[in-house]
Amino acid sequence: MVTTRHNNAMRVAAVDRRAALLGLKAGLALADARARVPDIDAHEHQPEADQALLAHVADWCDRYTPVVAEDLPDGLTLEISGSTHLFGGEAALMADLRGRLKGFGLSVRTVIASTTDCARTLARFGGQGLVARGEEKRACASLPVGALQLDQDRMVALRRAGLARIADLAERPRKPLAARFGVDMIERLSGILGEVDRPLSPRRPIPEFSAEQRFADPIGLAEDIGAAFDALSRDLCETLEKYGKGGRRFEAVFFRADGATRRIQALSGRPLRDRTALKRLFTTRLEALADPLDPGFGFDMIRLSAFGMEAAAPAQVHFEREHAEEEAVADLIDRLTARYGPAAVECFLPEESHVPERAARHVPAISAMPWKSGWPEALPGEPPLRPLLMLCPAQLVETVAMVPDGPPLRFRWRRVLHEIARAEGPERIAPEWWRKEPGQTRDYYRVEDTQGHRFWLFRCGLYGREAGEIRWYIHGLFA
Amino acid sequence: MDARRHIHALRKVIDAVQPAVPASAESRFALGANGPDRALGGGLQRGALHEIIAAGQPDAAAAAGFCAGLCISATRRAPGAGARAPAAARRHGVVWIRQVYGEMESGKLYPHGLREMGMPPGRLIHIRLKDATEILRAGMEAIGCKALGAVVVEIPGSPKILDLTATRRLSLAAEKSGVPLFLLRICPQAEGSAATTRWQIRSAPSRALEANAPGLAAFDITLLRHRAGPAGQRWRLEWDRDAQLFREPALSRPVVSLSPDRPAASSGKEEWRRAG
Structure with missing residues (x-):
């Protein structure tokens, strides 16, 4: 028995079969239930746990079709058109599903019908089984009007009008009904009667292409899984090739x-349909998993799906080496990304900004085409004007410098005093005033100390012209 | 008879340990400066591991700059070769693997700085990882890719995992793919390594430009170890970005760089320099 708090009183939310036989039912106060059966086993209702279980079952149902929609709080809707032949027909599929779910210790009611509403209403209020196309009206005729799931007022109104079953409504003209009970009631009614169909909203994106393999005996050995994966990637890549x-x-x-499912995703930087590359990508991904793939008692099905389709030119032997090399580098990026995540493998893109730390962007290499980006050319004849290594954020230094805008004479950074031998500057970089916190004007100096180390320092703020304290920072190191 | 067989067996062992040195020009790239190139027999070997060591934490930027210079030298096109450049020079992707932790100490790679050194930032694949184990693993993965121009593996300090075996493995992988691998290390302790060459890098004072402005990147390099030749020489080099090569500056007093459109200056004490 499961209890829930309702209006500050503990009430029975649901009962199992044995409790029902004892005469308990949902809606009863917990105190009353205890009075009738003193040693009843009562548990508090945990909606999150229910939802998690439903999600788990939904994941498992993926084996029948990729289109699985949740019907809260306790239902699932599967779109099985197109996948029944894999199980030997609708009846066989339903028997398989029922058998397996019962094996997990769940009690299920299943209905197959040609429209979503009809199936879910019958499963909740009617019985079970198969409803052929055109049979909906007959199958639903005996259901109570409660199956429409209207609010209390309208239910009372229906009962007062003497309309107790769906059959009473089915034959009546719809317009007066709509005027009296609302348009949504008519929509639900025609849904139940199979006159209109409502599209499902699946829990997960539906793959455009997929290949799957089922095993009569669950497989668990790494070699078996590898071989199955080979076959799947071949099938998938052939399909992709066919559609270009x-x-x-x-x-x-x-x-x-045992009902657990494990999903493993891998990204590719370019539209991929090369079998060996795909295999290698997943091998790397599997090796990098923090919690490795656990076959338990074995896998009885593996599915490989492809998303994010892009047109790809038909595979052909490239005679230019340039192209093959680009492919090989893209392949390397894919593998490194699969192992270390997209954030770890990055490339640089230029940005339109004079503020040094904003002038470049780090982006995942997998999503960018860095070699197509245009960087400004370095000025010929000049020494490097930007540091090779940048300190982010800039670090505060103590300096002795000429006021108001001379170069520093010496500075202390990380407790080491650097005497400056050469300096050039200032290169003045104004703040971006259109930003929320533009900051202050910076005067950058390239300096070299007596040891030959080159630094990029800046003074933040202008004497007498900008408010606030004047500070010196080190922003980068030159080679 | 027995002795001959012994010698034959020993030869085999030596052959297995010592990498075969291919002699073709394509297997080497020149630094550009005469001294080191002569000492190396024409330049650094491509399919090999080269260890670049920053003498101290403040020299990290110099060592990174030297590495960047080597990457550019390894991927530069021979002048006038055009589309018929040797295959090795056409590969220009560079993978640079760094430790996230090291960025706090010595800063992040700055793409505009790379550009100023002469390497288009678009060629660089920058990988940032947690620890030395991951870095070595990623380095092995990257060096296996024959289509790259160079791989830089940067490891601060002396982690235990980076031992003779690890460097031998990297070295063999580089030899197999023909891609140069630069192991950039910031102040490591002395230890065994299977690198073909090992360099120590220090920042050197640059030759001042007009108005006492800091000049081109300058390095004080020491060839600590060289498997196929003498070691221990020391040079002072400058990186000339426009020519994409290292140069030995004149050893006499600092001179002002000559410019075709300006009169040659002699004192180096001008008040102004046209910059930018």
Whole structure:
């Protein structure tokens, strides 16, 4: 028995079969239930746990079709058109699903019908089984009007009008009904009767292409999984080739025999449909997993799907080496990204800004085409004017400098005193006034100390012209 | 008879340990400066591990700059070769692997700084990882890719994992792919290494430009170790970005760089320099 708090009183929310046999039912106060059956086993209702279980079952249901929608609080809707042949027909699929879910200790009610509403209403209020197309009206006729799930007022109104079953409503003209009970009631009614169909909103994006393999005996050995994966990637890549597409995102779903599912995703920087590259990508990804793939008692199904389709030119042998080399580098980026994550493998893109730390952007290499980006050319004949290494954020230094805008004479950084031998500056960089916190004007100096180390220092603020304290920072190190 | 067999067996062992040195020009790239190039027999070997050591923490930027210069030298096109440049020079991608922790100490790679050194930042794939184990692993993965121009593996300090075996492994992988691998290390303790060459880098005072402005990047380099030749020489080099090579500056007093559109200055004490 499960209890919930309702209006500050503990009430029974749901009962199992044995409690029902004892005469308990939902809605009863907990005190009353205890009075009737003193040693009843009562648990507090945990909606989150229910939802998690439903999500888990939904993940598991992925084995039947990728289109699984949640029907809260306790239902799932599967779109099975197109996948029934894999199980030997609708009836066989339903038997398989029921059998397996019962094996997990769940009690289920299943209905297959040609429209979403009809199936879910029948499962909740009617019985179970298969409803053929055109049979909806007959199957639903005996359901109570409660199946429409209207609010209390309208339910009372229906009962007062003497309309107790769906059949009473089905034959009546719809317009007066709509005027009396609202348009949404008519929509629900026609949904239940199979006259209109409502599209499902699946929990996960539906893959555009996928390949799957089922195993009569669950497999658990690494070699077996590898061989199965080979076959799947070959199938998938052949399909992709046929349609002239390549995927940017791939997902492998491993269905374990005991109902657990594991999803592993891998990204690619370019539309991919090369079998060996795909295999290598997933091998790297699997090696890098923090919690490795656990086959438990074995996997009984593996599915490999491709998302994010882009057109890809048909594979051909390239005679220019340039192209092959670009491919090899892209491949390397994919593998490194699969292992260390997109944030760790980056490249640089230029930005339109004079503020040094904003003048370049670090972006994941997998999502960018860095070699196509245009960087300004360095001025010929000049020494390097920007540091090779930049300190982010700039670090405060103590300096002795000429006031108001002379170069520093010496400065102390990390407790080491640097005597300056050469200096050039200032290069004045004004703050970006259109920003919320533009900061102050900076005067940058390239300086070299007596040891030959070169630094990039700046003074933040102008004497007498900008408010606030004048400070010196070190922003970078030259080679 | 027995002795001959012994010698044959020993030869085999030596052959297995010692990497075969291919002699073709394509397997080397020149630094540009006469002294080091002569000492190296025409330049640094491409498919090999070269260790670049910053003498101290303040020299980290100099060592990184020297590394960047080597990467550019390894990927530069021979002048006038155009589209028929040797295959090795056409590969220009550079992978630079750094430790996130090291960035706090010595700063982040700044793309505009790379550009100022002469390397288009678009060529660089920058990888930032947590620890030395990951860095070595990523380095192995990257050096296996024959399409790259160079790989830089930067490791601060002396982690235990970076031992003779690890460097040998990197060295063999570099030899197999023909890509130069630069192991950039910031103040390590002396230890065994399978690197073909090992360099110590210090910042050197630059030759001042007009108005006492800091000049081109200057390095004080020591060839600590060289597997196929003498070691221990020391040079002072400058990186000339426009020519994309290292140069030995004149050893006499600092001179002012000559410019075709300005009169040659003699004192180096001008008040002004046209910059930018």
